[in-house]
Amino acid sequence: MKIHPSRRLFLRKTAFATTGIAMLSSNSILNAFSLHESPFMGYNAYAEEKTDLRTSSFSGKHITVQGKIYDKTGLFSMPNTTVEVWHLSPGSSKYRHQGKMKTNETGEYHFITDFPNKEEGKASRVYFKVSTNETTYFTELLLNDFDAHFTGKHWEENNQLGENLFPIKEGSKNSSTITFNISI
DSSP states (O other), X not given: OOOOOOHHHHHHHHHHHHHHHHHHHOHHHHHHHHSOOOSSTTOOXXXXXXXXXXXXXXXXXXXXXEEEEEOTXXXXXXXXXXXXXXXXXXXXXXXXXXXXXXXOXXXXXXXXXXXXXXXXXXXEEEEEXXXXXXXXXXXXXXXXXXXXXXXXXXXXXXGGGGGGSXXXXXXXXXXXXXXOOEEO
16 A cells, blocks of 8 residues: 555645745845835835836925035035935825936936925924945934924934035925935
């Protein structure tokens, strides 16, 4: 009499082998373990590369955020640096406004978006992840109808920018431009 392994045992071993092969061959799973975890809610590592995050270019309040990415000394601009941004969508508690871009040869970035919603008890915020091959940095820009601000943590980590540190907001209530520089 021959001993035949059960069909259930065969299926279990096949499932384990298939799962192992899928995990080893998947770049997204391997990358998931090496990605820097965000200190802010709503971060999506797979955000689309775009600079226009608006849902409609005709209605609503829009802001253009621009700036320059500097090295840690605050003296040299950082070309080809990845800048990822996200914020709460207007009138929603979802982070549907997300984008990714690269700085140009002089380290400048820019994007246009709808004015962000705010969490209860907090100011409206745009979150940033700035990264090179060696460094990753997270920060946030706080907004209201009249001005733009940053946190004490941002000031401590970027005060080498001197007069380039403070955000500058220009324009009207419904359409404004904010200059926001960051050093990494």
